Amino acid sequence: MADNKNFDIIIIGGSYSGLSSAMALGRSMRSVLIIDSGLPCNRQTPHSHNFITQDGQKPSIIAENAKAQVLKYNTVQFYDGLAISGVKTANGFTITTQTGEEFNAKKLIVATGVKDIMPDIQGFSECWGISVIHCPYCHGYEFRNQKTGIMANGERAFHLASLVNNLTDKITILTSGTAEFNTEQMAKLNKHNIQVIDQKIRVIEHKDGIIQNVILKDGSKISLDAMYASVAFQQHSDIPMNLGCELTEQGYIKVDNFQKTTIEGIFACGDSTSMMRSVANAVATGNFAGAMANATLTEKEF
Structure with missing residues (x-):
């Protein structure tokens, strides 16, 4: 449960890319809220591979270890629940959860992944x-x-x-x-x-x-x-699209080389942005999204 309602950055999605973003931000002393509903797309996969230092590890174990490490940074909080809507405000964004709670942030990072259509x-x-x-x-x-x-x-x-x-x-x-x-x-x-x-x-x-x-x-x-x-997929969350973020022709959230979406103040990373669906890629893009989100805050504040 989040202790307050106002943060520098809200990360929607607390799997590999979201947690990676949170670590970069926590190490920069940013106040961060991770909102996650606990449904990673690889939850049936018995082992993760091609990720150096974690080859053969169970995906849930990687996520559990990552979460424990990230939450050691006392500016990072984790909310177990589903984010269902978001609105642009004068100071940033407000995210509402399924239970009706509202949280505010200057920036958003979307790390919600995709949903495979069987x-x-x-x-x-x-x-x-x-x-x-x-x-x-x-x-x-x-x-x-x-x-x-x-x-x-x-x-x-x-x-x-x-x-x-x-x-x-x-x-x-x-x-x-x-x-x-x-x-x-x-x-x-x-x-x-x-x-x-x-x-x-x-x-x-x-x-x-x-x-x-x-x-x-x-x-x-x-x-x-x-x-x-090769199966069809859809974005796991419609929040970025409802906020105006564009999708590519393939259905991924469009980002530039700095993980910025087409909407100012919103970054995206992980499977929702790339056909390179792997834990290693999610971690890499998440880390970069966190760094870039911090950089935009720093530019404004310094």
Whole structure:
């Protein structure tokens, strides 16, 4: 619970990027409130990888350690709850929570991440983040040399295949419709013995989130150990858009090289701003957003 209502900066989202922002600000003696509802997008993922010093660690443990370290800075407070709205004021911003509490800040940092939209495939959501995965760098090594599917089409599928081909020679692309590869791409896929199947997936058979087989629309079955999937997403919070922040064509919050959004006084970081969805990237952009937010306050005050 927050002890007061007025802060230098409010950070909406208290996962990796938000906590990283808070550390930079706490070390600059800024009064900070982190508001977090406790729903990180990787909550089903058993282990985090490709993050130096934390490789193989459980994501929740990384977040718990980060929170404990950040809250040692006595100017930083944490509020367990959901921020539901924000308004621009003469002095900055007011954020309202689901319980009706209001908090004020001179600047905002949006670190709310994105919400994945699960396709209507039985078993998909249960496997998401466990054996249905999104990133070869985050998860690919653990499924090296195993039977691997790629649920995507066109350029995205081809790009994933080129990366995954270095990890296994047992690749099947499932396009869920007419394959959208040009002649040159098909030649490369054939060269590497990558099968392309255009049928839709009906069911993913699994055991505790570990894929056993995928069943196609015609009832045929393909044995797989893992499957990469490109799923649709939406911003986890509509507060930045309601405050006027622009989105990119891909649906990410538009930021410049200093993590500034298109609205003065609002910064954004982490998965909500970038297709590079990893803990390492979230931490890096969060740290920078915190530093840049502090710099804007310093410029005004000094």
